[in-house]
Amino acid sequence: QVQLVESGGGLVQAGGSLRLSCTASGGTFDNYAMGWFRQAPGKEREFVATISWSGRSTNYADSVKGRFTISRDNTKNAVYLKMNSLKPEETADYFCAARDAPWGASRPREYEYWGQGTQVTVSS
Numbered sequence: 001q002v003q004l005v006e007s008g009g010g011l012v013q014a015g016g017s018l019r020l021s022c023t024a025s026g027g028t029f030d031n032y033a034m035g036w037f038r039q040a041p042g043k044e045r046e047f048v049a050t051i052s053w054s055g056r057s058t059n060y061a062d063s064v065k066g067r068f069t070i071s072r073d074n075t076k077n078a079v080y081l082k083m084n085s086l087k088p089e090e091t092a093d094y095f096c097a098a099r100d101a102p103w104g105a106s107r108p109r110e111y112e113y114w115g116q117g118t119q120v121t122v123s124s
Contacts (some may be wrong), residue, residue: 001026002098002113003048009118014088017120020081020114022096029077030054033104036070036081038120040091045095051102053087059104088124093117 008020020036035050048061049070056071064083074080079096097111105111 002032004096004098004113004115006094006115009120011083011121011123013088014086014122014124016086017028017082017084018086018120020083020094020096020118020120022079022081024028024077024079027098027113031100032098032113033082033095033101034070034072034079035099035104036079036094037097038090038094039117040089042090043092045108047106049105050092051079051103052098052104057103059106061106074075083120084090086120086122088122091120091122093119106123116121 003026006022036048037045041046047061047092051070055072067085068080095117098113098117099111
């Protein structure tokens with residue numbers, strides 16, 4: 001059983017940056033591909049980014065390409081999401097997720113473990 005804890009959310013002005021962190025425990029971290037998702041009030045959870053178990057392969061939602069960067073440090077059991085040029089419409093709860101496979105995926109149902117989320121608010 002993998003436990004995930006996100007941190008780093010907060011309030012930021014439009015155009016600003018935040019770095020989210022997610023720390024895992026209870027499993028062999030480098031067995032898992034990791035993903036970041038977000039969910040705004042009244043909306044479905046949507047894919048943001050994913051990274052393979054090794055960190056060599058990443059994939060992003062079109063809406064965040066060039067602005068967000070996902071990375072991981074397997075020595076620290078952690079995955080990160082650096083978000084630049086944030087927009088008000090990106091206000092949401094951000095969740096990290098673990099997938100028991102080498103490669104990431106973009107659908108929430110393909111992830112077995114989820115954190116509780118961290119809130120990101122982007123003011124205009």
